[in-house]
Amino acid sequence: MSRETDLIDTFYRAxxxxxxxxxxxxxxxxxxxxxxxxxxxxxxxGAMWRMLCERGKDLRVEFANVRADGDKGSADWQAWYSFSASGRPVHNIIHAEFRFRDGLISEHLDNFDFWRWSRQALGAPGMLLGWSPFLQKKVRAQAAAGLAAFKQRG
Incomplete structure (x- = not known):
């Protein structure tokens, strides 16, 4: 394994x-x-991961297909958890792309099917509007507000 694949492995094991x-x-x-x-x-x-880990009382994570080549890497991962805003169960399937600099992650892009996620996390509103930029923008705004509130409480 390369130093970069070790880093991805360390990240997901954490x-x-x-x-x-x-x-x-x-x-x-x-x-x-x-x-x-x-x-x-x-x-x-780091604040986002802290918030998600603290809120994810039933969070389960699995990862596979860790690859790295020079300054780029990727992995596939899945998460099972109850969405904090609705209590609804979610099984999210994510593909991650990484860029590295000086032995650390410099860019991290997680890609998943937002409509699939919103149907699980939000129920009927996600089923009806999960494909729409309106709902995506609303979820991003709520996520940003939630992170800001989390950071305020220390």
Missing amino acids: FQRRDAAAMAACYAGDAHFHDPAFDLYGADI
């Missing part, structure tokens, strides 16, 4: 333990994270 501090330590200080709900830089990435 996620399985809900160890947000160990996850955050895998990122460069000026890293960028993006998925359909969040677009974050720097310390906000």
